[in-house]
Amino acid sequence: MSVSNKPTLLQSTILGGTAAIFAVNFTHPIELVKTRIQVSNEGILSTCASTARHEGLSAFWKGIPWAYCREGSYTAIRLGAYAPVRDAIGAGSPDSPALMKFLAGAVTGAVGSVAGNPFDVLKTLSQTNRGESVPVVALVGRMYRDRGIGGFYRGVGVNVVRAVVLNATNMGVYDVGKGYVVESTGWARDSLETAFFSSFLAGFFMTVTVAPFDRIRTKLMNQPTNAQLYEGMTDCFVKTVREEGPLSLWRGFVPIWARFAPMATMQLLSIEFLYATFGFKSI
Numbered sequence: 001m002s003v004s005n006k007p008t009l010l011q012s013t014i015l016g017g018t019a020a021i022f023a024v025n026f027t028h029p030i031e032l033v034k035t036r037i038q039v040s041n042e043g044i045l046s047t048c049a050s051t052a053r054h055e056g057l058s059a060f061w062k063g064i065p066w067a068y069c070r071e072g073s074y075t076a077i078r079l080g081a082y083a084p085v086r087d088a089i090g091a092g093s094p095d096s097p098a099l100m101k102f103l104a105g106a107v108t109g110a111v112g113s114v115a116g117n118p119f120d121v122l123k124t125l126s127q128t129n130r131g132e133s134v135p136v137v138a139l140v141g142r143m144y145r146d147r148g149i150g151g152f153y154r155g156v157g158v159n160v161v162r163a164v165v166l167n168a169t170n171m172g173v174y175d176v177g178k179g180y181v182v183e184s185t186g187w188a189r190d191s192l193e194t195a196f197f198s199s200f201l202a203g204f205f206m207t208v209t210v211a212p213f214d215r216i217r218t219k220l221m222n223q224p225t226n227a228q229l230y231e232g233m234t235d236c237f238v239k240t241v242r243e244e245g246p247l248s249l250w251r252g253f254v255p256i257w258a259r260f261a262p263m264a265t266m267q268l269l270s271i272e273f274l275y276a277t278f279g280f281k282s283i
Contacts, residue, residue, distance in 0.1 A: 001213055007280045009084040015278070016080020020071035021272030027263045028067050029060035033128045033256035038218040044255055055130065062133055063126030066119045074116025078167045079267055081108040083283050086175070094179045094189070102172035109167025113159045118152035120159060124221040146225040155220035158233040162213035169209045174202040175283060190282035195272045196265065203264035205258040212249035214256060216240065 007015065036047050051059050085108050086092055091100035113120075122139055136141075143151045177198035178189055187194045216236050223229045230236040240248060272282050 005279050005281060006087065007084065007278070009081060011278075011280075012082075012084050013076050013080035015274040016075030016078075017072045019267050019274060020075035020079055021068055022270055023263060023266035024043075024064075024067050024071050026266065027259050029174075029261040030262075031067070032060050032127045034220055034252050034259055035124060035219050035222075037252040037255060038215050039128055039222050039276060045166065046163060062129065063123040066123035066126055066137055070116045072243065073119060074112040074163070075258055075267070076113060078105075078109045078163060079171075080269060081111070082167070082171045086171075094182075095250075098172060098176045099210045101175045102168040105171035106164045106168040108171075109163035109165075110160050112167070113163030117156045117159050120217075121152055121154050124218060125225070128222050129203065133171055144246070150241040151225060154193055154223065155217050155233075158213055158217045158220060158236075161233070162210060162217050165213060166206055166210045169206045170202045173205050174198050174264070177201045178283075184265055185212030190276070192269070195269055195282075199265040199268040200261060202268070203261035206264060207253065207260045210260070211253055211256050213253060215249050 013139065033044065033047050033051070035259060036042070036051070048231065055062075082104055083092075086101055086104035087105060091097065091104060116217070122143070125139065125143075126134065147154070178194055181194045181197050182189050185193070216233060219232065219240065220230055220236050230239065244251075253271070268283070275282055
């Protein structure tokens with residue numbers, strides 16, 4: 001029996017945040033390795049080995065408090081608000097134009113990225129710190145002292161662009177992909193199999209489109225609190241391509257994909273599970 005009850009914007013956002021906070025416990029170590037590769041010239045194995053040897057296994061969860069805050073703001077909105085926004089603009093039907101679904105993903109991604117940017121900055125600084133972990137209050141105080149409120153919105157421009165591309169791809173491909181999976185296999189739209197294959201597909205395409213923006217965002221956010229290495233997104237992009245070559249924009253592609261694929265899958269499966277648990281219609 002199909003479920004037609006739809007969650008409100010607030011309900012869906014809360015469920016999205018819950019799903020994201022659950023998933024980040026498992027994907028955070030991959031995110032840390034990806035971030036460190038992007039700001040260094042090390043490979044995956046050497047980064048993992050040096051982190052474990054010099055900082056211990058617990059270091060792979062550096063910055064997890066900020067990750068919880070980020071998921072509870074940014075991802076709660078981009079993931080949880082998607083279905084209500086999609087339905088509000090008239091794209092809730094499986095045969096609605098794909099561009100409208102991508103638009104809904106872009107809008108929720110942009111709004112979520114602005115809400116979560118301060119936590120993104122603090123998480124990035126925590127993850128790239130190879131010394132002792134900096135206490136939460138000390139890191140916030142240092143940023144405010146050196147850069148003011150604006151420091152917490154460092155890289156917000158590229159973060160918004162990244163979020164628009166990421167969520168438009170993720171939610172758009174997932175939503176449209178479910179239709180193709182159902183048509184090809186005969187599985188129910190709200191089945192676990194349909195959600196799994198659609199979310200895995202979304203994770204791959206999300207990596208391809210987002211990797212360059214992710215690299216630029218990481219470099220902007222990883223600037224020291226007391227220094228400014230780049231004037232903005234364009235300056236960072238130009239300097240990166242000039243100094244390291246165009247392909248450097250996809251540096252860390254494997255760990256990015258290794259994070260995005262399980263992240264997208266776990267987040268989408270989790271929110272679909274929560275939707276079903278509370279009697280709501282699936283995405």
